[in-house]
Amino acid sequence: MKDSLFMGRKKFVCHTELPYHITARCINRDWFSVDPEQVWRVMTTHLHFIHLAFDLRIHAFVLMNNHFHMIASAPQGNLSEAMRFFMSESGRDLRTLSNRVNVTYxxxxxxxxxxxxxxxxHAYKYLYRNPVKAGLCARVEDYRYSTLRSLLGLEKMEIPISDDSHWETWGSRFSTLEWLNTDPGQDDWEKIxxxxRRSVFRISPYKNRPSHLEVDAL
Structure with missing residues (x-):
């Protein structure tokens, strides 16, 4: 038997400058079994804490019915530690609220x-369009459990978002919002x-890449 079969998981070395798309799902793909407002309060409280305690830079976050999506970067190289804490603490609080016996995630x-x-x-648009794709809202800004509403000044929230530079890079908030509300099409959605699902995001090349995927088109 090859020695490689006895080797442990390859050690993760966190990139300190580039962001990650992060997601986690409830056990058995169940619902969170708690009122969405309560889940949102739990998530925002612990996201606020890991920003302060671990210096995690949160660029975007969306809470869905049984999972979440986040884009974040870890300048201190401690993404794993920050996420372990976040999932442990939020999971414990959600178990308490729902009287669950088993684990949350x-x-x-x-x-x-x-x-x-x-x-x-690609990841940013995928994240914010998830509620639209799931039929939970007609436009991205209408979804309640999303950091986009704070960026647009529609409401205040505890999650400190490190995103101003991205808005400035992409142009006006109006043009970015219209871009987010443009359906990329099923083929492109599935490619993204x-x-x-890869540890390093990449997609197959396009023969004729649509203009809505071009950086300069934003």
Whole structure:
């Protein structure tokens, strides 16, 4: 039997400059079993804490019915530690609120490194369009459990968002919002979805890449 079969998981070395798309899902893909407002309060409280305690830079966050999506970067190289704390503490609080006996999350979080601006944009649009794709709202800004509403000044929230530079890079908030509300099409959506399952995000090349995927088109 090969020695490699006895080797442990390859050690994760966190990139300190590039962001990651991060997601985690409830065990057995169940609902959180708690009122969404309560889940949102739990999430925002602990996201605020890991920002302060671990210096985690949160660029975007969306809470869905049984999972969450986040884009974050860890300048201190401590993404794993920050996420372990976040999932442990939020999971404990949600178990208490729902009287669950078993664990809240089905497994450890999944991360996908976003190695350039275009890949960041793919993940960013995928994250904020998730509620629209799920039929929970008609436009991205209408979804209640999303950091986008804070960026747009529609409401205040505890999560400190490190995102101003991205708005400035992409142009006006109005043009960025219209871009987010433009459906990329099913084929492109599936390519992005598949790419985010990788530890380093990448997608297959396009023969004729649509203009809505171009950086300069924003």
């Amino acid at each position: 089905g497994s450890r979080f999944h991360r996908s490194l976003l190695s350039n601006q275009l890949y960041y944009q 979805q598949k790419g985010l």
